[in-house]
Amino acid sequence: MTTPVHADHDPHSEPLKTPLYDAHVALGARMVPFAGYLMPVQYEGILAEHAHCRAAAGLFDVSHMGQATLRGPDHATVARALEALVPADILGLEPGRQRYSQLLNERGGILDDLMVHRAPGADGPLGLVVNAARKVADYAHIAARLPDDVLLEIHEERALLALQGPEAADVLTSLGADVAGWDFMDVGPASIAGIPAVVSRSGYTGEDGFEISVNADTAAGLWTILTRDSRVRPIGLGARDSLRLEGGLCLYGHDIDETTTPVEAGLLWSIQKRRREDGGFPGADVVRAQIAEGVARKRVGIRPDGRAPARDGTEIVDGNGVAIGHVTSGGFGPTVGGPVAMGYVAAVHSRPGTSIGLVVRGKTLPAEIVFLPFVPARFHRAPK
Amino acid sequence: MTKYYTEDHEWIAVTGNVATLGITDYAQAQLGDVVFVEVPSIGRKVKKGEETAVVESVKAASEVYAPVTGTVVAANEPLADSPITVNEDPEGAAWFCKIELADPSELEVLMDEAAYKAFVEGL
Numbered sequence: 001m002t003t004p005v006h007a008d009h010d011p012h013s014e015p016l017k018t019p020l021y022d023a024h025v026a027l028g029a030r031m032v033p034f035a036g037y038l039m040p041v042q043y044e045g046i047l048a049e050h051a052h053c054r055a056a057a058g059l060f061d062v063s064h065m066g067q068a069t070l071r072g073p074d075h076a077t078v079a080r081a082l083e084a085l086v087p088a089d090i091l092g093l094e095p096g097r098q099r100y101s102q103l104l105n106e107r108g109g110i111l112d113d114l115m116v117h118r119a120p121g122a123d124g125p126l127g128l129v130v131n132a133a134r135k136v137a138d139y140a141h142i143a144a145r146l147p148d149d150v151l152l153e154i155h156e157e158r159a160l161l162a163l164q165g166p167e168a169a170d171v172l173t174s175l176g177a178d179v180a181g182w183d184f185m186d187v188g189p190a191s192i193a194g195i196p197a198v199v200s201r202s203g204y205t206g207e208d209g210f211e212i213s214v215n216a217d218t219a220a221g222l223w224t225i226l227t228r229d230s231r232v233r234p235i236g237l238g239a240r241d242s243l244r245l246e247g248g249l250c251l252y253g254h255d256i257d258e259t260t261t262p263v264e265a266g267l268l269w270s271i272q273k274r275r276r277e278d279g280g281f282p283g284a285d286v287v288r289a290q291i292a293e294g295v296a297r298k299r300v301g302i303r304p305d306g307r308a309p310a311r312d313g314t315e316i317v318d319g320n321g322v323a324i325g326h327v328t329s330g331g332f333g334p335t336v337g338g339p340v341a342m343g344y345v346a347a348v349h350s351r352p353g354t355s356i357g358l359v360v361r362g363k364t365l366p367a368e369i370v371f372l373p374f375v376p377a378r379f380h381r382a383p384k
Numbered sequence: 385m386t387k388y389y390t391e392d393h394e395w396i397a398v399t400g401n402v403a404t405l406g407i408t409d410y411a412q413a414q415l416g417d418v419v420f421v422e423v424p425s426i427g428r429k430v431k432k433g434e435e436t437a438v439v440e441s442v443k444a445a446s447e448v449y450a451p452v453t454g455t456v457v458a459a460n461e462p463l464a465d466s467p468i469t470v471n472e473d474p475e476g477a478a479w480f481c482k483i484e485l486a487d488p489s490e491l492e493v494l495m496d497e498a499a500y501k502a503f504v505e506g507l
Contacts, residue, residue, distance in 0.1 A: 045417050238443050242442055307419075308420055308422065308440075309445070311444075331443070332440070332442050361438065
């Protein structure tokens with residue numbers, strides 16, 4: 001039998017540990033190298049963890065991700081500096097709000113995707129959260145392109161936890177955090193069982209939930225307090241991947257990379273009107289031409305007819321067996337109860353309902369293009 | 385019945401001239417939750433080391449190799465409908481297929497239970 005190989009492992013470097021490493025080991029997690037860190041891939045099992053997160057509340061250690069702050073004299077100066085690198089409207093980002101965007105190259109390709117937040121009352125600082133495997137490259141890219149009056153501050157001293165699922169808000173509220181009235185993508189300070197944190201109502205599961213940034217020296221204490229709540233169970237990277245796949249959310253290096261643009265990736269919603277009209281970000285000419293004229297290929301959802309999962313790299317063919325694209329993420333969707341995938345296909349084949357074939361182990365298996373996400377998002381929208 | 389093991393974590397249980405093939409308890413624990421199984425069709429000729437069955441967990445696909453050369457004379461088709469059986473009873477109900485041995489001398493290089501146990505402890 002072939003043994004599963006986990007991605008993103010550089011065997012030549014000693015993996016790093018997050019401040020929660022000992023907590024994972026104590027919980028019996030299976031630790032694997034991921035993006036340069038030893039991370040928990042599963043505790044009790046991926047299917048059980050996945051189901052628990054959708055039913056109650058799942059706790060994730062995402063301390064491997066990069067946390068940083070851009071600092072400058074005022075919001076407009078810092079926002080303009082970041083807008084030179086990303087296509088989102090950062091100038092219009094309100095205090096207490098977070099926005100999803102991408103660092104783009106000159107061809108409109110995605111160097112990384114990231115979250116940008118502006119703390120309540122902040123007139124200058126912008127918080128960034130970037131992918132673990134990309135953070136070193138991202139920081140160098142950003143720092144090299146900032147004006148003299150804007151600085152990038154990297155927060156190696158901070159840990160990041162995510163609490164996701166329908167019970168997440170109640171769990172935090174019961175620990176004294178006043179987050180019940182927050183809207184999806186709201187950001188602000190919160191005290192959780194007396195531990196100071198910066199919290200955003202967001203995540204990577206398609207569920208309501210929160211990402212919680214704390215000082216590294218308080219992370220293990222907060223983790224213990226959260227896991228003491230019977231509604232909360234720890235969730236590893238395995239279920240994190242199946243949850244985000246069912247949520248139709250992109251994984252950097254798979255569904256998006258330097259060769260895919262936000263338009264091809266179906267991320268046009270993250271480029272606000274002013275930026276589409278005015279440009280002024282790397283690759284703006286490519287992106288704006290794609291908006292105006294359409295794209296040659298698109299990211300789509302794929303539902304295999306049978307039981308066999310189609311993994312990353314699987315060739316996609318049309319009814320005549322002609323190659324039309326490939327799978328970029330694929331596996332078993334525990335909530336769906338069957339295989340699910342995402343990939344890129346030629347735009348003419350991208351309409352939901354289109355029949356396609358997936359070439360798995362030399363056999364062409366029938367599948368269909370479907371709408372994303374596979375499991376409807378349950379983000380919390382506060383009543384206006 | 386004599387049971388043999390491979391370094392790739394397959395087991396075969398040999399009765400007379402027929403070997404029943406599966407993966408070990410160690411293998412299922414490494415894989416995690418199994419969500420897909422493909423067994424070979426009856427009549428297929430397999431060579432030693434050839435990919436004979438497929439077992440996939442949520443995370444990854446793994447091939448199951450034939451530890452011996454021969455002909456598939458039985459396949460556990462119902463396993464495809466309950467892949468989780470591989471986690472629950474890997475060395476019992478979750479057999480993949482039965483192979484009629486073409487060359488019983490191939491058994492000589494396989495491990496017995498004690499040797500396999502020592503092999504796994506060394507991993």
